[in-house]
Amino acid sequence: MKKSNIHPCSHTLATWGLLLLLAPQLGWAAATPAGTVISSTSTVSYDVAGEAQDPVTSLAVTVTVDELIHPTLTWQDGTPVAVNSPGSNDALTFLLTNSGNGQEAFGLTRTNGPAPLPAGNYTPLNGSAGPIFLENNLLAGFQASGPNADTAYVPGTNDPNLAAGTGQIIYVISDTPSVASNTLGEVRLTATSLTAGAAAAATPGASTAGLVGCTANCAAVFATAYGQTSVTGSYIASGMSLVVNKTVASVLDPNGAATLVPGAALTYQISVTLSGAGTATNLVITDPLPASTTYVTGSITVGGVAKTDAADADNAQFAANTVSVSLGNVAAPANFVITFRATIN
Secondary structure: OOOOOOOOOOOOHHHHHHHHHHHHHHOOOOOOOOOOEEEEOOEEOOEEOOEEOOOEEOOOEEEEOOEEEOEEEEEOOOOOEEEEOOEEEEEEEEEEEEOOOOOEEEEEEEEEOOOOOOOOOEOOEEOOOOOEEEOOOOOOOOOOOOOOOOEEOOOOOOOOEEOOOOEEEEEEEEEEOOOOOOOEEEEEEEEEEOOOOHHHOOOOOOEEEOOOOOOOOOEEEEOOHHHEEEEEEEEEEEOEEEEEEEEEEEEEOOOOOOOOOOOOEEEEEEEEEEEEEEEEEEEEEEEEOOOOEEEOOOOOEEOOEEOOOOOOOOOEEEEOOEEEEEEEEEEEEEEEEEEEEEEEO
8 A cells, every 4th residue: 555645744833832831830840952853753554354564654743842931030038138227238139040941041130119119118229339240159148259259240241141940149239228217128130031032022922933043943932021030029127237246356375476376375356336226135145166276264354344254143154165245135326345265275
């Protein structure tokens, strides 16, 4: 018998766009990469008068998987970030994920105090250090300077370019004007696909043909309008701030010099400063003794006043190899200086 002559089928952009858009909801283990060619055939086997005939196989049906462009943004802080008023260079933390199936670059923008502005809210300002930073993955949390400093985002220069399924931590940095305590300030972060055609993709499922990097049949299918996603994070203005600094105030070695040799005595100084307005309750400073050192008995001072090491009527003690000072409820502004000594073993 004559084999059938079935011609290959070519997929429509709308059909494959729909299938790809359904992929996340269907819970697929891994999205098929954009540009993947899927080929299949059908075979019919049969008998005539009890005699097996040669199988008949169709021509191959070939489709090329489109790229699903699907950015997602999540605000990582979860609750409003407390900031001083006025204050500067406070970070909101976001995660941008390429939830699509191909390499994709995204542009980033921020909107301060997105409309409509709720009554009583304030509008944060762009951070004086810069408005947006990309984490360099060397150290968690925003690093403004030093060897682990995160990278200032420059549109068109270092836009996040993410492989499918990967993400980028983004810091939105803001200054806070003088506002009332307990008021909220919001910032919206938006990530937009940089693939040509995104500006015309007004509805989810819109597509554009001739995607660079794919075959002629490969299209970009936008899972979100304009290949865009946005999320809002917030700050809460606090009327009080607390800063603690620890230094080695002096060194005295057994020879009366200031060399850091075994037997040298180190005087540690801890400065606790409260500014603004408000009360810090149950304020306790703890300082575990550094490794390779031995505490000098009776060396704790608070505000220049000597304290005992025992857990007695004064507010300091040395126990479990730790210096601790309980300051109780402290109204701002206030400043405390604590010292103690330890020798290098």
